Amino acid sequence: MTGIAGRTLRGAVSLVIFTLCGVVTLPALSAEPPKVVLLTGGDPMQAAVLMQTQAIRSVLNAELPLGSETFLDTLDGLRFGADWLTPELFALLRKKYDGQHIDLVIAIGNYAAEFARTHHAAIWPGTPVLVTSVPEAWLRRTGEFPSTFVLMPYRIEIGKTLAIAESLQPEATHLVVIGGSAELDARFSDEIVEAAALRRDKWTSIERWEGLPVPELRSRLAKLDKHTTAVLYGTQYRDQGGRRYFPFELVNRTAEDAPVPIYGWYANYIDQGAAAGAVYDLEENGRMTGEIAARMLMGDKTYQTGAVAPALPARCIANIAVLRRLGISERSLGPDCKWLNVPLPPYREYWKEMAVALFVIGAQAFTIVAMLRQRRERRIAERKAATRHADLTRASRIATVGELSASIAHEVGQPLGAILSNVDAADLMMQASDNSDAELREILTDVRRDALRANDVIVRLRALLQKQAITFAPVTFDTVLERATSLVRPEARRRGIVVHTQFGTNEAQVLADQVQLQQVLLNLAINALDAMENAEQEDRELSITTRIAGDGLELVISDQGIGIPQDNVDQLFEAFYTTKERGTGLGLSIVRSIAEAHRGSVYARRRSGGGTEFVLWLPLASTMLNPVHCADIETASA
Ligand code: ADP
Numbered sequence: 001m002t003g004i005a006g007r008t009l010r011g012a013v014s015l016v017i018f019t020l021c022g023v024v025t026l027p028a029l030s031a032e033p034p035k036v037v038l039l040t041g042g043d044p045m046q047a048a049v050l051m052q053t054q055a056i057r058s059v060l061n062a063e064l065p066l067g068s069e070t071f072l073d074t075l076d077g078l079r080f081g082a083d084w085l086t087p088e089l090f091a092l093l094r095k096k097y098d099g100q101h102i103d104l105v106i107a108i109g110n111y112a113a114e115f116a117r118t119h120h121a122a123i124w125p126g127t128p129v130l131v132t133s134v135p136e137a138w139l140r141r142t143g144e145f146p147s148t149f150v151l152m153p154y155r156i157e158i159g160k161t162l163a164i165a166e167s168l169q170p171e172a173t174h175l176v177v178i179g180g181s182a183e184l185d186a187r188f189s190d191e192i193v194e195a196a197a198l199r200r201d202k203w204t205s206i207e208r209w210e211g212l213p214v215p216e217l218r219s220r221l222a223k224l225d226k227h228t229t230a231v232l233y234g235t236q237y238r239d240q241g242g243r244r245y246f247p248f249e250l251v252n253r254t255a256e257d258a259p260v261p262i263y264g265w266y267a268n269y270i271d272q273g274a275a276a277g278a279v280y281d282l283e284e285n286g287r288m289t290g291e292i293a294a295r296m297l298m299g300d301k302t303y304q305t306g307a308v309a310p311a312l313p314a315r316c317i318a319n320i321a322v323l324r325r326l327g328i329s330e331r332s333l334g335p336d337c338k339w340l341n342v343p344l345p346p347y348r349e350y351w352k353e354m355a356v357a358l359f360v361i362g363a364q365a366f367t368i369v370a371m372l373r374q375r376r377e378r379r380i381a382e383r384k385a386a387t388r389h390a391d392l393t394r395a396s397r398i399a400t401v402g403e404l405s406a407s408i409a410h411e412v413g414q415p416l417g418a419i420l421s422n423v424d425a426a427d428l429m430m431q432a433s434d435n436s437d438a439e440l441r442e443i444l445t446d447v448r449r450d451a452l453r454a455n456d457v458i459v460r461l462r463a464l465l466q467k468q469a470i471t472f473a474p475v476t477f478d479t480v481l482e483r484a485t486s487l488v489r490p491e492a493r494r495r496g497i498v499v500h501t502q503f504g505t506n507e508a509q510v511l512a513d514q515v516q517l518q519q520v521l522l523n524l525a526i527n528a529l530d531a532m533e534n535a536e537q538e539d540r541e542l543s544i545t546t547r548i549a550g551d552g553l554e555l556v557i558s559d560q561g562i563g564i565p566q567d568n569v570d571q572l573f574e575a576f577y578t579t580k581e582r583g584t585g586l587g588l589s590i591v592r593s594i595a596e597a598h599r600g601s602v603y604a605r606r607r608s609g610g611g612t613e614f615v616l617w618l619p620l621a622s623t624m625l626n627p628v629h630c631a632d633i634e635t636a637s638a
Contacts, residue, residue, distance in 0.1 A: 031066070032066070033064065033066040033067045033068050033069050034064065034066075034068050034069070034103035034104065034297045035068070035069045035070075035071070035100070035101065035102050035103050035104075036060065036068050036069065036070045036071070036102070036103060036104045036105075036106060036293065036297075037070075037071050037072075037073060037097070037102050037104070037105045037106070037124065038053055038056065038057075038070055038071065038072045038073070038106050038108065039073050039074075039075065039105060039106065039107045039108065039112040039115065039116060040052075040053065040072070040073075040074050040075065040108045040109060040112055041074075041075050041076070041077045041108065041109040041110060041111030041112045041115075042074070042076060042108075042109060042246075043074065043076055043246065044072055044074045046246045047246070047248060047268045048246075048247075048248070048266060048268055048282045049074075049108065051268075051282045051283045051286060052108055052132075052133065052282050052283070052285060052286035052289070053072060053108070053286065054286065055283050055284075055285075055286025055287045055289075055290060056070075056106060056286050056287075056289050056290040056293065057070055057290070058290070059286075059287055059289075059290025059291055059293075059294060060290050060293060060294055060297075063290070063291065063294035063295075063298075064294055064297060064298070068297070073093060073096075075089055075111055075112060075115060077111035077112075077115075080244075086115065089115070090115075090119050090122070090123070093119070093123050094119075094122060094123045097123050097124060102124045102127045103127065103297055104127065104128055104129075104130060104293055104296060104297055105120060105124050105127055105128070105129045105130070106129075106130045106132060106289060106293055107129055107130070107131045107132070108132055108133050108289075109133050109134065110134050110135070110138055110184065112131075113131040113134050113142075113145075114142070116129050116131065116149075117131075117142075117145055117146065117149070120146070120148075121146075126148075127148075128148050128149070128150065128296060129146075129148060129149045129150070130149075130150045130152065130289065130292060130293050130296065131145065131149055131150070131151050131152065132152040132285060132289040133152070133154060133282070133285055133289070134151070134152075134153050134154070135153065135154060135155070135156050136153040136154065136155045136311045137155075137156070137191065139151065139153050147306050148306075149306070150292065150296065150303055150306070150307045150308075150309075151307070151308045151309070152285070152288065152289060152292065152308075152309040153308070153309075153311045154280045154285060154311050154312050154314075155280070155311040155312070155313065155314060156188075156191070156265050156280060156314070157265075157278040157313075157314040158191060158192050158195035158196075158232075158265075158278075159195050159198070160278030160314055160316070161232065161263050161264070161265060161276075161277045161278045161314075162195060162196060162199060162203075162232070162263075163278075164263065164276050164277060164278060164316055164318075164333070164337075165230040165232065165261070165263050165276075166199075166202055166230075167332040167333065168261065168275070168276065168323070168328050168329075168330075168332060168333070169226065169227075169230050169261070169328070170332075171227055171228070172226075172227065172228055172229055172230045173202065173203060173204045173205065173228060174203070174204070174205045174206075174207070174228050174229040174230070175196050175203040175205070175206045175207070175229070175230055175231075175232065176207045176208075176209060176224070176229060176230070176231045176232070177189050177192045177193055177196070177206065177207070177208050177209070177231075177232050177233075177234070178209050178212075178217070178231060178232070178233040178234070178236065178250075178262075179192075179208070179209070179210055179211075179233075179234040179235065179236060180210070180211050180234075180235060180236030180237050180238050180239060180245070180247075180250075181210060181211030181236075181238045181239055181240050181242075182235075182236075182237040182238040184235060184237060185210075185211070185234060185235050185236055185237055185238065186210070188234030188235050189208060189210065189234050191234070192232050192234055193206055193208060196232075210240070211236065211238065211239040211240035211241075212239060212240070213239050213240065213241055213243065214239075214250065214253050214254065217250070217254050218253070218254050218257075218258075221254055221258040221259070221260065221262075222257070222258070222259065224258070224259060224260040225259070225260070226259055226260045226261065226326055226327075226328065229260055230260065230261065230263065231258075231260050231261065231262045231263065232262075232263050232264070233247075233250065233251065233262050233263070233264045233269065233274065234247075234264075235247040236250045247266070247269070248266065248268045248269055248271075248272050251264065251269045251272040251273055251274050252272040252273060255272065255273030255274055255275075255322070256273050259326070260326070261274075261275030261276065261322065261323065261326055261328060262274045262275060263275060263276055263277045264277045264279075265277050265278060265279055265280055265314065266279060266280060266282065267279050267280075267281050267282060267283070267317065268282075270317045270318070270319050270340055271319075271340070273319065273322055274319065274322070275318065275319055275322045275323055275326070275328070276316065276317065276318035276319065276323070276333070276337075277314075277316075277317065278314035278315065278316055279314055279315055279316070279317045280312065280314050281312070281315065284312065285312055288309070288312070292309060315336075315337075315338060316333060316334065316336065316337035316338065317337065317338045317339075317340060318330055318333055318337055318338070318339055318340065319340050319341050320339045320340065320341055320342045320343065321340075321341035321342070321343050322341070324343060389593065390470065392586065392590070393516070393519065393590050393593075393594070394465075394467060396519075396523070396584070396586050396587060396590050397464055397465065397515075397519050397522070398465055399584065400519070400522050400523060400526060400587070401461060401464060401465060403491075403526055404487060404488075404490075404491050404522075404526075406491070406494060407490035407491035407493070407494045408457060408461065408487075408490065410490055410494065411454075411457045411490045412454045412457050412458065414453075415449075415450035415451065415453040415454040416450070416454055418446065418450040419446075419447050419450045419451060419454075422443045422446050422447045422450070423443075423447065425443055426440060426443045426444075429443075457487075460483060460486070460487060461487075463515065464487075464515060464518060464519070464522075468515070470513045470515075470516065471513055472511050472512060472513055472598075473511065473512075473513075473514075474509040474510070474511055474621040475509060475510060475511075475512050475514050475517070476507055476508070476509055477505045477508055477509065477510050477517075477546060477553045477555075477618070478503035478504075478505050478506070478507075478508075478546055480512070480514045480517050480518060481503065481517070481518070481521050481544070481546060481555060482501070482503060483518065484517075484518035484519075484521040484522055484525075485499070485501055485521065485525070485544055487518075487522065488521070488522065488525045488526070488529075488542075491526070491529065492525075492529060492542055495529055495532075495533075495540075496537070496540055497529055497532055497540040497541065497542050498540060498541050498542070499541075499542045499543075499544065500541060500542070500543045500544070501543075501544045501545070502543075502544070502545045502546070503545075503546045504545065504546055504547045504548070505546045505547060505548055505553045506548075508548060508553055508620060509620070509621040509622075510552075510553055510598070510618045510619070510620065510621050511598070511619075511621040511624045512598055512618065513598075516594045516597075516598075517594075517598075517618075519590070519591075519594065520555070520591050520594055520595070520602075520616055521544070521555065521557070523587040523588070523590065523591050524555075524557040524591065524614045524616070525542060525544065525557055526587075527587060527588070527614075528542050528557055528558070528559035528561065528612070528614075529542065529559075530561075530580065531559050531561025531562050531563075531611070531612060532559050532560060532561035532562075532611075533561070534562070535560060535561055535562075539560040539561075539610070539611075540560075541559075541560055542557070542558075542559055543556075543557070543558045543559075544556075544557055545557075545558075549617060551619060551620055551623045552600065552617050552618055552619045552620055552623075553617070553618055553620065554615055554616065554617050555615070555616040556613055556614070556615050557613070557614045558607050558611060558612065558613040558614075559607070559611045559612055560607065560609070560610050560611035561611050561612065562611075563606060563607075563610060563611055563612055564604060564606065564612050566606065569603075569604050569605070572588050572604055573588045573589055573591075573592045573602075573604075574589060575589040576589075577589075591614075591616070595616055595617075595618070598618050598619075599618075599619055599624065600616065600617050600618035600619060601616075601617050602614065602615065602616045602617070603615055
């Protein structure tokens with residue numbers, strides 16, 4: 001054996017590849033895929049080992065034309081200790097590979113490298129060995145390796161990790177070094193303490209915790225202060241009680257609620273909750289190992305035995321989520337430090353929830369806008385309908401008055417005739433010059449009375465026909481209805497019908513528009529007159545009665561006319577229902593809508609003894625807190 005590795009490491013570690021002229025027969029590629037043994041010192045399912053072996057396998061299969069046949073042998077010396085099992089492992093592997101041709105052995109980690117160095121010639125004689133994932137410092141200590149070995153060391157850069165801790169915790173002066181009880185663990189802790197001792201100016205006190213079981217470790221960590229103390233963790237494969245771990249497990253179980261950052265060197269430490277470190281990337285190592293192994297198998301002269309690949313540099317990696325939890329700013333880290341677990345800004349982390357919320361808000365806003373729009377349109381429609389209704393009501397009033405025109409003409413004509421006669425009489429008296437002042441004054445009094453009578457008719461008619469705003473105000477029920485009755489009387493007289501009235505509500509008031517209230521009476525009374533058109537003389541009687549009914553007032557108009565069939569009482573109030581040749585069928589429907597707008601009601605019933613009775617009921621003004629629909633007032637006044 002020559003001291004290739006030793007020399008190389010001592011002399012020129014920083015060279016990219018240093019090739020020496022060891023002579024080894026590399027397999028010529030045949031029709032068979034090359035056979036490769038992967039020898040690990042750890043549990044094959046340990047994340048670090050798995051990451052490496054998977055990367056090696058996939059690179060080999062990708063780079064080699066026929067792929068490779070790989071066999072994994074695990075020695076697990078890291079956790080079980082090496083020496084006491086080594087003879088049996090050696091015997092087992094020698095038996096296993098006896099008579100087998102192996103093209104390459106890849107030894108991963110210190111224990112596998114040591115095992116291969118000692119036993120490769122007996123188990124895999126003549127087979128080249130690629131040693132990977134061994135710390136550079138260990139290689140230096142271990143000394144020479146056979147010339148058939150190619151070496152791929154890595155560098156645990158404790159100094160770099162300490163520098164990261166110093167930049168993140170500039171005020172901390174106390175350093176806690178956590179390590180396990182296994183031999184490798186202790187060596188690791190030694191190295192950390194040595195490296196920290198070089199920075200005595202910064203780390204004035206260094207404490208070593210060795211092989212503490214998890215609960216104790218947690219309680220000790222909980223008492224630390226991030227302002228004064230930094231924690232570096234090497235490895236803990238075993239604790240004082242002999243319990244075995246994968247090193248990352250300790251981070252996983254302690255870092256989560258530790259009040260101080262824990263620094264380390266393996267990528268999976270940082271994944272599991274360590275804060276930061278100068279990290280040796282095992283996956284990258286696996287990929288590079290696979291590439292060098294593939295080249296060796298293809299006979300690349302660069303990698304003929306004795307070569308030493310430069311140690312992979314450690315890279316700064318920081319777990320930003322952990323630093324933020326501890327309230328430590330990551331700003332002091334250099335620009336080439338890789339950030340892991342950077343918490344997403346809320347809009348990215350909760351974008352789904354926010355999208356749903358925005359959608360809901362948008363949908364609500366849309367619905368609200370649509371509803372407001374609908375409400376506005378409904379109001380406009382209501383206003384239009386009410387305007388139309390008001391127009392129709394007025395048109396109906398004009399038509400009713402039209403029906404009364406003959407009697408109105410008579411009503412106005414009579415006083416005018418009387419005025420004329422009185423004026424003639426006065427004229428004669430003045431011509432005869434036998435006038436006495438007293439007689440002339442009497443004539444003038446008559447003229448004035450008749451003029452007022454005619455004027456009164458016209459005033460009442462104008463009030464009925466004028467286009468004016470509908471106003472709801474407290475009005476005396478009887479007074480308003482008596483005024484309307486006076487318009488009906490002449491028409492009844494003209495038709496030979498006697499009008500009986502009985503106004504019995506005293507001074508009781510309703511909240512009403514008086515023109516509309518009069519219109520109700522006119523419509524009902526004229527219908528009653530129509531119904532008695534062919535009635536016998538003794539039946540030609542129209543009765544108009546008012547009375548108090550509960551908390552309202554009633555107007556009852558009854559006739560002894562043709563009557564109504566019982567089964568179509570409701571139909572009478574439908575618009576356009578008429579049995580009259582020149583009827584419009586609007587009178588009763590308008591009466592009903594006026595009654596409803598006044599929060600009242602109207603109905604028809606047969607009169608005992610023949611004929612019909614229409615009953616209007618309106619609430620007393622004193623009972624109306626909110627008397628009428630705003631829309632009715634607003635729109636009806638259009
Ligand atoms: P119109 O008088 O133009 O026909 P109305 O709506 O006022 O319209 O009346 C509808 C119908 O109700 C009348 O055509 C008539 O058949 C019936 N009616 C109304 N009042 C009476 C009444 N007092 N007696 C009998 N029938 C009536």
